[in-house]
Amino acid sequence: MPELPEVETIRRTLLEKIQNQTIKEIICYHPDVLINQENLSLNDWLIQDIRRRGKYLLFDLTKAEQSTTENNSIVAMIHLRMTGKLLLEDTIVEPAKHTHVRFILNNGGSLDFNDVRRFGRVTMFSAGNEFSDRGYATLGPEPLGDDFTADYLIKICQRFKRSTIKGVLLNQQAIAGIGNIYADESLFRAGIKPDQKAGEISEELLTVLHQKIREVIAEAIGHRGTSFRDYVDGLGNKGFFQLKLAVYQKDGDLCPVCDTTIEKIKVAGRSTHFCPNCQK
Numbered sequence: 001m002p003e004l005p006e007v008e009t010i011r012r013t014l015l016e017k018i019q020n021q022t023i024k025e026i027i028c029y030h031p032d033v034l035i036n037q038e039n040l041s042l043n044d045w046l047i048q049d050i051r052r053r054g055k056y057l058l059f060d061l062t063k064a065e066q067s068t069t070e071n072n073s074i075v076a077m078i079h080l081r082m083t084g085k086l087l088l089e090d091t092i093v094e095p096a097k098h099t100h101v102r103f104i105l106n107n108g109g110s111l112d113f114n115d116v117r118r119f120g121r122v123t124m125f126s127a128g129n130e131f132s133d134r135g136y137a138t139l140g141p142e143p144l145g146d147d148f149t150a151d152y153l154i155k156i157c158q159r160f161k162r163s164t165i166k167g168v169l170l171n172q173q174a175i176a177g178i179g180n181i182y183a184d185e186s187l188f189r190a191g192i193k194p195d196q197k198a199g200e201i202s203e204e205l206l207t208v209l210h211q212k213i214r215e216v217i218a219e220a221i222g223h224r225g226t227s228f229r230d231y232v233d234g235l236g237n238k239g240f241f242q243l244k245l246a247v248y249q250k251d252g253d254l255c256p257v258c259d260t261t262i263e264k265i266k267v268a269g270r271s272t273h274f275c276p277n278c279q280k
């Protein structure tokens with residue numbers, strides 16, 4: 001599943017290529033995937049900006065020709081979920097088997113939303129109405145943002161003190177954008193066992209964890225994300241943070257720090273990888 005660094009990498013690659021281009025038409029091949037409750041126009045939208053919040057991508061679109069009767073600014077919110085991909089094509093090609101939504105661009109190409117599992121969504125809102133999406137409206141702070149401080153992490157661990165620390169990191173209302181990969185890697189670097197109760201971890205250790213979360217997320221963005229299974233950016237290129245992973249999906253391998261065998265357990269309903277010697 002693409003997490004913050006992967007979604008941020010997609011945002012950057014797309015912004016460079018298609019900012020200020022016009023979407024001539026949005027074509028939906030599978031009605032479940034494109035949600036347009038307000039019946040907004042599917043034609044002639046200028047791509048003003050592409051933003052990211054947590055694992056959400058937000059396309060800020062304005063009417064290429066302003067109208068007095070219609071909405072002139074809308075937001076297309078895209079959540080890739082498990083296997084969603086956004087891929088730019090230079091020319092109009094036959095839609096792939098799992099292409100569910102296509103944005104036809106004025107440069108003769110398209111941006112295709114492709115999703116094998118079909119959990120991902122493209123949701124269209126009048127600008128500002130994106131906050132009516134509960135998952136989006138309740139997102140916690142960005143891990144690299146100014147409001148994500150060590151004090152905030154300590155406070156949130158008190159609020160969810162009976163949850164495991166991994167459960168807190170995965171909770172999008174506590175912190176936005178972290179998933180399985182970066183939760184496991186941050187906890188490894190901080191030396192915290194993933195199933196430890198959030199309320200039982202010292203403030204000193206949570207301060208270390210805060211630093212490690214920021215470090216891991218920033219490094220992963222620098223490496224253009226982690227290509228585990230099928231993640232690629234908007235241009236079809238893989239990331240390379242998988243080369244830097246210490247524990248995620250490394251069960252059976254040796255810890256890069258102490259040579260103890262990495263173990264896999266279930267925490268917060270998710271496969272969790274840790275070093276039983278470094279993380280106690």
Ligand SMILES: [Zn+2]
Nearest residue numbers: 255258275278
């Ligand atoms: Zn170790």
